[in-house]
Amino acid sequence: MLQQHLKQHPQAMWVRLYSKHMHLIEHQQQQVITTAYSPVLYKHPHSIIADFDATTLTLKSLIKQAKRPWYHTSPIVLLQVKEAIDYPLSHLEIRALSEVGYAAGAQIVHIYDSEGHLLNPQPKDSAVFSLAQASVKLFLVFGFSLFLFSMWMEQ
Known part of the structure; x- marks a missing residue:
């Protein structure tokens, strides 16, 4: 499933999560582009994430290091x-990893296990939207408000 998504989203950021660091991976050669380290270990004895904020900041710094066009404001991650773990990831851990991606600024986050199987089959779109989307929404709300005000004044 991971390989299929890599082909579908050539501009997506492929990130590998380990207990002490994250790798940004290049799609074609599957080589490490850059690595981000965290002062706090991610792995907890009963969870893959020990510190949500540290994980988010590390992913955010990795996203900033990626060379992307300026118009790609929110990447697909x-x-x-x-990390080798002795247990399957729980739904709570999968959700926490998704929220780490959204908190770091991703538009869509897909979570995979070490073999590349998709763990969150229906990821949500991020609540974060681009400046252009915000401008369009503001224009529509303002225009509709003016329309309603003009209708009220005619009465």
């Missing part, structure tokens, strides 16, 4: 858990 393909987050693969590569």
Whole structure:
């Protein structure tokens, strides 16, 4: 499933999560582009994430390091858990990893296990929207308000 999403989203960011660091991976050669380290270990004895904020800040710094066009404000993040763990990820951990991606500024976050199987089949779109989307929404609300005000004044 991971390989299929890599082909579908060539501009997506492929990130591998380990207990002490994250790798940004290049799609074609599957080589590490850059690595971001955290002062706090991610792995907890019963969870892949020990500190939500530290994980978010590390992913955010990795997103900033990626070379992307200026008009790609919110990337699609393909987050693969590569740390060897003795248990399958729970729904809560999968949700926490998704929220880490959204908090770091991603538009859509797909979570994969170490073999590349998709763990969140229906990711939500981020609540964060671009400046252009915000401008259009503001224009529509303002225009509709003026229309209603003009209708009220005619009465």
